[in-house]
Amino acid sequence: MAGSNNPNITPPRWLLAELSYKCPLQCPYCSNPLDYAKYPDELGTEDWKRVLSQARQMGAVQLGFSGGEPLTRRDLPELVRHARDLGYYSNLITSGYGLTEAKIVELKQAGLDHIQVSIQASTQELNDHIAGTESYQHKQEVAKLVKKHGYPMVLCVVIHRENIHQMPEILAMAEALGADYLELANTQYYGWAHANRDLLLPTQEQFEEAEKIAQAYKEKVAGKMKIYYVIPDYYEDRPKACMNGWGTTFLTIAPDGVALPCHSARELPGLDCPNVKDYSIAEIWNESKAFNFFRGYDWMKEPCRSCDEKEKDFGGCRCQAYLMTGDMYNADPVCSKSPHHHVIQEAIDSAKETALAAEEKPLIFRNSKNSKRF
Numbered sequence: 001m002a003g004s005n006n007p008n009i010t011p012p013r014w015l016l017a018e019l020s021y022k023c024p025l026q027c028p029y030c031s032n033p034l035d036y037a038k039y040p041d042e043l044g045t046e047d048w049k050r051v052l053s054q055a056r057q058m059g060a061v062q063l064g065f066s067g068g069e070p071l072t073r074r075d076l077p078e079l080v081r082h083a084r085d086l087g088y089y090s091n092l093i094t095s096g097y098g099l100t101e102a103k104i105v106e107l108k109q110a111g112l113d114h115i116q117v118s119i120q121a122s123t124q125e126l127n128d129h130i131a132g133t134e135s136y137q138h139k140q141e142v143a144k145l146v147k148k149h150g151y152p153m154v155l156c157v158v159i160h161r162e163n164i165h166q167m168p169e170i171l172a173m174a175e176a177l178g179a180d181y182l183e184l185a186n187t188q189y190y191g192w193a194h195a196n197r198d199l200l201l202p203t204q205e206q207f208e209e210a211e212k213i214a215q216a217y218k219e220k221v222a223g224k225m226k227i228y229y230v231i232p233d234y235y236e237d238r239p240k241a242c243m244n245g246w247g248t249t250f251l252t253i254a255p256d257g258v259a260l261p262c263h264s265a266r267e268l269p270g271l272d273c274p275n276v277k278d279y280s281i282a283e284i285w286n287e288s289k290a291f292n293f294f295r296g297y298d299w300m301k302e303p304c305r306s307c308d309e310k311e312k313d314f315g316g317c318r319c320q321a322y323l324m325t326g327d328m329y330n331a332d333p334v335c336s337k338s339p340h341h342h343v344i345q346e347a348i349d350s351a352k353e354t355a356l357a358a359e360e361k362p363l364i365f366r367n368s369k370n371s372k373r374f
């Protein structure tokens with residue numbers, strides 16, 4: 001691949017470094033690929049440093065360390081230090097499991113800017129059930145330690161049918177923990193969440209009720225705690241501008257070095273995603289087939305092609321179009337203008353039927369034994 005002088009290609013701004021697919025938790029809504037066990041290789045420290053340097057050189061400013069669980073990497077402080085030297089704003093996206101006070105101090109000294117801790121529910125029983133691992137008490141302690149060491153306390157709770165009834169308690173828990181930011185992220189149905197959708201998707205009534213409670217709380221704690229309620233797109237009639245447009249802003253590097261235009265792109269057929277071991281970030285971003293696949297508007301079919309909203313939503317999410325219609329060129333079926341919009345209602349109906357069924361279906365937890373089935 002040669003370098004590019006295409007003026008229409010803007011540089012990446014956000015780099016998501018998925019350091020490892022290893023994770024001590026087993027959340028059934030994880031967005032990692034179902035078959036992640038097929039990719040056990042991980043980039044070495046020097047490879048990651050080169051990736052960070054090259055992306056920064058192109059203009060990336062925000063860096064997320066995620067996974068799996070990024071804390072499983074022993075070289076995390078070294079990578080954080082490198083990111084600080086390069087001038088990134090760095091964010092650790094963690095389950096908190098395995099984080100200790102000594103590690104927080106070490107990461108702070110290395111220059112980490114931000115820590116986001118996830119909690120699965122407001123009670124130990126449900127948290128530990130969803131996480132598939134006993135972790136509630138430790139997460140509570142970690143949240144307090146993050147605050148103690150001068151970080152803004154950013155709590156993330158993924159919302160789904162198993163915990164949506166706890167909305168009032170989740171809000172109270174976040175306030176009691178002194179959270180500065182609470183992200184209530186309605187599950188996005190990719191990866192493991194898609195496989196478990198019938199068991200995780202709440203009803204519209206549940207969504208509306210939960211949103212009402214969250215909005216009221218937002219007013220109550222205004223100035224003290226910021227609440228972000230991430231709207232579930234199955235109950236919208238226009239799609240999200242996924243990734244802010246393909247190949248415009250976001251660059252994800254998977255643990256084995258595969259560069260992805262979005263975190264789920266590994267599931268799309270025929271993209272030939274390049275590996276950072278073979279190409280520079282500039283070559284990948286500017287020239288690779290994968291990053292140019294859905295850039296701009298030429299790839300669009302109707303109704304997106306002639307739609308007057310295409311510059312706002314870019315046809316929605318390519319992965320959602322593929323997962324739900326079998327064709328990644330289709331309009332995101334969330335859009336009411338899509339001829340496939342009915343598949344959204346079918347998914348909602350199927351989830352409702354599962355919820356009402358007498359026989360309980362088990363969740364598929366995200367672990368390597370289950371991953372080998374895919």
Ligand code: FES
Binds near residue numbers: 243
């Ligand atoms: Fe892949 Fe939306 S998650 S394009």
